[in-house]
Amino acid sequence: MEKVKDTAGNELTAGDYVVVQGWKGLQPARVRTFSSSCMICDAPVLGYKGNKSMMRLQPYLPNHSHTAKDKDYPDRMLKVLKITQQQYDDFEQNL
Numbered sequence: 709m710e711k712v713k714d715t716a717g718n719e720l721t722a723g724d725y726v727v728v729q730g731w732k733g734l735q736p737a738r739v740r741t742f743s744s745s746c747m748i749c750d751a752p753v754l755g756y757k758g759n760k761s762m763m764r765l766q767p768y769l770p771n772h773s774h775t776a777k778d779k780d781y782p783d784r785m786l787k788v789l790k791i792t793q794q795q796y797d798d799f800e801q802n803l
Contacts, residue, residue: 711783712742712747712769712770712783712784712785713781713783713784713785714726714784714785714788714789714790715784715785715786715787715788715789716789716790717781717784718790720739720747720785720788720790721739722739722740722741722742723738723739724738724739724790725737725738725739725790725791725792725793725795725796726738726739726749726788726789726790726791727788727789727791727795728749728751728765728767728787728788729787729788730765730787735751735765736751736752736791736795736796736799736800737749737750737751737765738750738751738796742769743766744769745768745769745771745772746766746767746768746769746772747766747767747769747785747788748764748765748766749764749765749766749767750762750763750764750765751763751764751765752799752800752803753803754803760800760803767785767787767788769785770782770783770784770785770786
């Protein structure tokens with residue numbers, strides 16, 4: 709797999725912390741691994757009974773046929789930004 713970058717051009721690797729824009733808003737997550745078509749992430753969520761758990765996010769990679777593309781930056785994942793571990797931890801603590 710070639711290098712994958714976020715919207716700002718920062719290279720993404722397994723273990724990085726990111727924020728993904730989805731239909732419910734922004735979701736902080738940690739990159740677990742990359743498949744041939746997706747970036748697989750674990751994201752903390754709060755269940756309807758108040759229990760914290762992890763959900764799986766799978767944003768498409770830039771080479772996937774169902775993702776938006778930017779002809780000037782074909783290796784960038786639109787709607788994904790790299791964040792710091794402190795930003796991720798702050799979100800998780802405030803759930």
